[in-house]
Amino acid sequence: MKMISAIIKPFKLDDVREALSQLGIQGITVTEVKGFGRQKGHTELYRGAEYVVDFLPKVKIEVAIGDQLVDQVIETIAQSAATGKIGDGKIFVFSLEQAVRIRTGETGEDAI
Numbered sequence: 001m002k003m004i005s006a007i008i009k010p011f012k013l014d015d016v017r018e019a020l021s022q023l024g025i026q027g028i029t030v031t032e033v034k035g036f037g038r039q040k041g042h043t044e045l046y047r048g049a050e051y052v053v054d055f056l057p058k059v060k061i062e063v064a065i066g067d068q069l070v071d072q073v074i075e076t077i078a079q080s081a082a083t084g085k086i087g088d089g090k091i092f093v094f095s096l097e098q099a100v101r102i103r104t105g106e107t108g109e110d111a112i
Contacts (some may be wrong), residue, residue: 001096001109002070007035008081008089013059018064019080023072027112029062036098039084058089064096066109 008016013030020028034055065073074091082088101111 001099001112002067003094004046004061004065004070004077005075005092005094005097006081006089007033007058007059008061008076008077009087010059011052012049012067012081012083013061015080016061016077020073023069023076025063027063027071030036031060031062033058037090056087056096063101064099064112066112072099 008018010032019030036054036056049089061077063073070093074093077091078089099109099111100107
Protein backbone atom coordinates (compact mmCIF):
# COMPACT_ATOMS: atom_id res chain seq x y z
CA MET A 1 0.00 0.00 0.00
CA LYS A 2 1.07 3.58 -0.63
CA MET A 3 0.08 7.00 0.65
CA ILE A 4 0.17 9.67 -2.02
CA SER A 5 0.38 13.26 -0.87
CA ALA A 6 0.01 16.03 -3.44
CA ILE A 7 0.35 19.78 -2.95
CA ILE A 8 -1.60 21.63 -5.65
CA LYS A 9 -3.11 25.02 -6.48
CA PRO A 10 -6.49 25.45 -4.74
CA PHE A 11 -8.49 26.12 -7.91
CA LYS A 12 -7.39 22.74 -9.37
CA LEU A 13 -8.93 20.72 -6.51
CA ASP A 14 -12.22 19.97 -8.27
CA ASP A 15 -10.42 18.83 -11.42
CA VAL A 16 -8.19 16.47 -9.44
CA ARG A 17 -11.10 15.13 -7.37
CA GLU A 18 -13.16 14.38 -10.48
CA ALA A 19 -10.22 12.69 -12.22
CA LEU A 20 -9.54 10.50 -9.18
CA SER A 21 -13.23 9.59 -8.94
CA GLN A 22 -13.13 8.38 -12.54
CA LEU A 23 -10.25 6.06 -11.55
CA GLY A 24 -12.43 4.58 -8.83
CA ILE A 25 -10.66 6.24 -5.91
CA GLN A 26 -13.29 6.37 -3.19
CA GLY A 27 -11.74 8.56 -0.53
CA ILE A 28 -9.33 11.45 -0.26
CA THR A 29 -8.36 13.82 2.51
CA VAL A 30 -8.00 17.52 1.68
CA THR A 31 -6.22 20.10 3.83
CA GLU A 32 -5.73 23.80 3.18
CA VAL A 33 -2.04 24.58 3.62
CA LYS A 34 0.43 27.38 2.95
CA GLY A 35 3.95 27.14 1.64
CA PHE A 36 6.45 28.16 -0.97
CA GLY A 37 8.98 26.57 -3.25
CA ARG A 38 10.66 28.19 -6.20
CA GLN A 39 7.90 30.81 -6.31
CA LYS A 40 9.23 32.34 -3.09
CA GLY A 41 5.99 34.25 -2.53
CA HIS A 42 4.97 37.50 -4.14
CA THR A 43 4.29 41.15 -3.31
CA GLU A 44 0.85 42.67 -2.83
CA LEU A 45 -0.54 46.14 -2.28
CA TYR A 46 -2.84 46.72 0.68
CA ARG A 47 -4.14 50.22 1.44
CA GLY A 48 -1.27 51.74 -0.45
CA ALA A 49 1.44 49.75 1.33
CA GLU A 50 3.40 47.06 -0.46
CA TYR A 51 4.20 43.91 1.47
CA VAL A 52 5.63 40.47 0.72
CA VAL A 53 3.48 37.36 1.01
CA ASP A 54 5.98 34.58 1.77
CA PHE A 55 3.57 31.66 2.05
CA LEU A 56 1.14 30.98 -0.76
CA PRO A 57 -2.18 29.17 -0.27
CA LYS A 58 -2.14 25.58 -1.50
CA VAL A 59 -4.23 22.44 -1.05
CA LYS A 60 -2.81 19.15 0.19
CA ILE A 61 -4.52 15.99 -1.05
CA GLU A 62 -3.82 12.64 0.60
CA VAL A 63 -4.99 9.30 -0.76
CA ALA A 64 -4.19 5.75 0.38
CA ILE A 65 -4.10 3.22 -2.45
CA GLY A 66 -2.94 -0.26 -3.37
CA ASP A 67 0.47 -0.66 -5.01
CA GLN A 68 -1.06 -1.50 -8.40
CA LEU A 69 -2.65 1.98 -8.75
CA VAL A 70 0.39 4.13 -7.86
CA ASP A 71 1.56 5.07 -11.36
CA GLN A 72 -1.98 5.65 -12.60
CA VAL A 73 -2.87 7.92 -9.65
CA ILE A 74 0.36 9.93 -9.96
CA GLU A 75 -0.25 10.46 -13.69
CA THR A 76 -3.89 11.44 -13.09
CA ILE A 77 -3.01 13.99 -10.39
CA ALA A 78 -0.15 15.44 -12.46
CA GLN A 79 -2.32 15.86 -15.57
CA SER A 80 -5.37 17.27 -13.81
CA ALA A 81 -3.41 19.67 -11.56
CA ALA A 82 -1.09 21.03 -14.24
CA THR A 83 -1.36 24.61 -15.48
CA GLY A 84 2.10 24.74 -17.03
CA LYS A 85 3.11 27.60 -14.76
CA ILE A 86 5.42 27.77 -11.77
CA GLY A 87 3.81 26.67 -8.53
CA ASP A 88 1.77 23.76 -9.91
CA GLY A 89 2.87 21.67 -6.95
CA LYS A 90 4.49 18.39 -5.98
CA ILE A 91 3.49 14.75 -5.52
CA PHE A 92 5.06 12.60 -2.80
CA VAL A 93 4.69 8.83 -2.40
CA PHE A 94 5.14 7.08 0.96
CA SER A 95 5.03 3.41 1.91
CA LEU A 96 2.00 2.62 4.04
CA GLU A 97 2.55 -0.19 6.51
CA GLN A 98 -0.97 -0.71 7.78
CA ALA A 99 -4.51 0.60 7.41
CA VAL A 100 -7.46 -0.22 9.67
CA ARG A 101 -11.11 0.66 9.08
CA ILE A 102 -12.32 1.55 12.58
CA ARG A 103 -15.98 0.69 12.00
CA THR A 104 -15.47 -2.87 10.71
CA GLY A 105 -11.95 -3.76 11.84
CA GLU A 106 -10.86 -4.51 8.25
CA THR A 107 -7.12 -4.22 7.72
CA GLY A 108 -4.72 -3.75 4.83
CA GLU A 109 -6.06 -2.95 1.37
CA ASP A 110 -9.54 -4.05 2.47
CA ALA A 111 -9.60 -1.06 4.81
CA ILE A 112 -8.90 1.34 1.95
